Amino acid sequence: MARSELTHPSKPINGQSLLSFKAVLESYLGGGEIRDLDLAMLMNVPLNRLSQLKRAKSTIETVGRGIVADETLDLVDGEDDVVAELPGVRPNQAILVRLLLKHPDWVPIPLRPSHPEVFSLLQPFMPGSGGSDEGRAPNKAGFAPLFGRSYISSYKMLAEGADGAQGAGLPVTRLQLLVVTKYAQAFAGVLQTLVGKQSQVPAEVHRALANTTGWALLRERDSLTDWMNDDQLFEFETAVNRRFREWFDQHYLQVLEDEAASRDVSPELAIEKGKWTNTAAVSDQKMAAYSRATRPILGRNDSPFSLFRESFGLTSAESYWVLGIQIKAFYRFRQRADQRIDAPTSILLRYLFRYPEDIGLFMPAPASGRDIYEAIQQEGPDFKLSQLAPLFGASRVMSYEFAEPGAACPFFARRLATIFWQQKQKGEPAYRVLRECVEEEVIARGLDLNQFWRDGRWHR
Numbered sequence: 001m002a003r004s005e006l007t008h009p010s011k012p013i014n015g016q017s018l019l020s021f022k023a024v025l026e027s028y029l030g031g032g033e034i035r036d037l038d039l040a041m042l043m044n045v046p047l048n049r050l051s052q053l054k055r056a057k058s059t060i061e062t063v064g065r066g067i068v069a070d071e072t073l074d075l076v077d078g079e080d081d082v083v084a085e086l087p088g089v090r091p092n093q094a095i096l097v098r099l100l101l102k103h104p105d106w107v108p109i110p111l112r113p114s115h116p117e118v119f120s121l122l123q124p125f126m127p128g129s130g131g132s133d134e135g136r137a138p139n140k141a142g143f144a145p146l147f148g149r150s151y152i153s154s155y156k157m158l159a160e161g162a163d164g165a166q167g168a169g170l171p172v173t174r175l176q177l178l179v180v181t182k183y184a185q186a187f188a189g190v191l192q193t194l195v196g197k198q199s200q201v202p203a204e205v206h207r208a209l210a211n212t213t214g215w216a217l218l219r220e221r222d223s224l225t226d227w228m229n230d231d232q233l234f235e236f237e238t239a240v241n242r243r244f245r246e247w248f249d250q251h252y253l254q255v256l257e258d259e260a261a262s263r264d265v266s267p268e269l270a271i272e273k274g275k276w277t278n279t280a281a282v283s284d285q286k287m288a289a290y291s292r293a294t295r296p297i298l299g300r301n302d303s304p305f306s307l308f309r310e311s312f313g314l315t316s317a318e319s320y321w322v323l324g325i326q327i328k329a330f331y332r333f334r335q336r337a338d339q340r341i342d343a344p345t346s347i348l349l350r351y352l353f354r355y356p357e358d359i360g361l362f363m364p365a366p367a368s369g370r371d372i373y374e375a376i377q378q379e380g381p382d383f384k385l386s387q388l389a390p391l392f393g394a395s396r397v398m399s400y401e402f403a404e405p406g407a408a409c410p411f412f413a414r415r416l417a418t419i420f421w422q423q424k425q426k427g428e429p430a431y432r433v434l435r436e437c438v439e440e441e442v443i444a445r446g447l448d449l450n451q452f453w454r455d456g457r458w459h460r
Helices: 017-029 035-045 047-056 089-102 115-125 153-156 170-196 202-212 213-219 223-226 230-262 267-273 284-288 304-312 315-322 328-333 343-354 356-361 369-379 383-390 400-403 411-425 430-444 449-455
Strands: none
Touching: 017 089, 017 230, 035 089, 035 315, 035 356, 035 411, 047 170, 047 315, 089 411, 089 430, 115 153, 115 170, 115 230, 170 202, 170 213, 170 223, 170 230, 170 343, 170 356, 202 223, 213 223, 230 267, 230 343, 304 315, 304 328, 304 343, 304 356, 315 343, 315 369, 343 356, 369 383, 369 411, 369 430, 383 400, 383 430, 383 449, 430 449
16 A cells, blocks of 8 residues: 655755645644744744744755855754754754644644634633532633733634634644643543543543543543433532642632732733733842732843743743743843743743743653653663664664663753653553654665664765
């Protein structure tokens, strides 16, 4: 049977391949387009270098060819010592593209619910709405303020025909991702407890609990609970709501209240009416008057905004993606050093610095090379340590540093290592699929496969 050129490209992956890559991911994820912010995160390149990557050839054609004197090249994070060459799609990026063309469901970007779907989920917990228990109509006006926007934005976000999860800004969708993921954790935790007490549970429930998270899990919640009788379902939903409300009231709403205080606005006006805007400058004397919990987040050098990337050990592409901001917004905030940054971004930063363990909901820490090597050896005992870095798109010599106990995951392997480990934990044949993608790219580059596994050379 002939292989599809879409999922098994016969030529080396290059910048043009990103077009079909983008289309395949959009088809899987739905809910709007794959943005440059997403592609930069997946390719792990600075956002301002993505347009260059889209036009680039494979490095099999560019390595060793220096750039001319008037050309400039923005170096990738962690690659300050490389010799300037023509930009190219690197082996690790090519492997990633091949991997996700075959398995778009492995993409480390969560499914995104629409604004109405998020509203339906949150309405019983919204301040001032009364909740469904009191029989009041849903308070749509209070929706957008929960994410740092004005109440007017609620009607735009919830209007019929609104553009899915788009239209309110990516920082808002990141906050929605946080809230929805926390609800999914409550749902999964209570369901897991209930399943453990039952002798007969549908197999798809076990599979979903093992393999699915976030909105991907919640959108199947009806089918995952239709085996329960009425009493079980009532107790289950009550327990889920109780668990989620505890987090929502004590963690999320508390952060919103502190954000309101940091803007010299009452919590009621901010959280229920969306009065988040305060453009007044904040002097050092004024800053000293706030408590640590309510200190405004400004654009200056020592603020959580400026220190975010370093504090969480992220690359620039990862930090932009987590915050959902473009380069222009970043520098606009930085230039206004004594002013508060945009409310949705500030809320997210305030939350993550208070609960840093939740950074993994947005950007899971990549597995270590040592853990990956040991996992591969269980599946392929003949796999050599010297082959580890070539498997992830780097040279043989990098294998030993990659697998050093306690060493951080190197730049070139961050995205592939995350995907590999996530799928390995789900019982997927991650090593076999990854190796197939590596070998397809090696062959497409016109290299000898046996020689490659001996010397790990990606270029002639």
